Amino acid sequence: MIRPGARAVFLDRDGVLNQALISDGKPGAPRTVDEFVIPPDRAACLEELKRRGFALIVVTNQPDVARGRQSIAVIEEMHRRLQAALPVDDVLVCFHDEADNCQCRKPRPGLLIEAQRKYDLDLSRSFLIGDRWKDVDAGNAAGCRTVFIDYNYNERGPSTEPSVRVSSLRGAVEWISSREMNKEDLLPHSISDFKVKLFADGADKAAMLELYRNPWIKGFTTNPTLMRAAGIRDYEAFALDILSSISDRPISFEVFADDPDEMYQQALEIAGWGENVYVKIPITNTKGESTLGVARELSRGGVKLNITALLALDQVRDTANALDGGAPACVSVFAGRIADTGRDPVPVMKAAAELVHQHPGMELIWASPRELFNVIQADSIDCDIITATPDVLKKLSLLGKDLLEYSRETVQMYYDDARKSGFTLTGKARSQVAIGPVRGVK
């Protein structure tokens, strides 16, 4: 199973996974199944890459087929053995020779492009490992980072520089792993890298409609405090107005009653506003009494719910159990408020995700994020949804930004602001502290 947007390690076959047949210092492909030998260290190497989440795709030129020296049946038997011995996801083969002028024969990147299309891979964050110039050139042409296992064959080198030269597959895996340790390659570089769904939190109509134009905003949430801040007086009119524009993505509206019966009636009314409406029910009323009895009844009756203001894992467990088997529901845990109390929200949210995911149709929301990094944290623990306020959403444009450039821009900001303020130094206080030798003073 390769998830869309995954990163791959493309592996050449002969000399990388199985022993190449060396003649005159040049590598060749094994001719028989018996000559197809996979050294014992290969499985551990590939398992390490697999553990790091890479799709493993073999890309190999087998021109002996076009040259009439090899049969496809023998190659296919080799690949059955290869896939039985090693955790590779797919084996893509070019059977052509130079004269065929195909797109798939390395050094052309056709096989890598084919894999990208088949599995929706992210080539810019993928690697190629090969032992010949054609491998490196194909990997570079596809926009991957390339690892050249240099066995000192008696042949030309790559015409484009590999990212690194190593002397074995183990060395290649260690280099890729060391980059992972740096985390640079784990950084998401675009919104499409996220599995977690971004919901916009707000109550300002113009801002909501603006965000609605972005396909990566998958839903909306509101709450009475945001509405008050936006100056909304007529709750129902506001909601119906928004729903006349946003009818195809989930949107949550909250009950505001404190009494359970009144809460129930409000929930039914709000649910009737639209198919895409989730009714937000706070986990307790203002007296601290659980609302899960009301929630259970509504959920069983087909009302989609967003249970909100949870902060403790016991609340998550009780909510998930109460809504089990009911209508689709969201469990909204206020990770930011947990962090505000000095507690790390990540282990709490991870445990919450495990609890919620035991129940089909139920999703976990990372609510009240404080910074953009929370989106990355939510994504990494398989949280389903993160609700983000506009100030967090606008930082999405900074994803993966070069830190040195960002540093320079920060200094530019200080400089510009100082200039705009017309700051000057008068020199009046210069002699108050004795200063040592300075530039130009002997």
Ligand SMILES: [Mg+2]
């Ligand atoms: Mg090779």
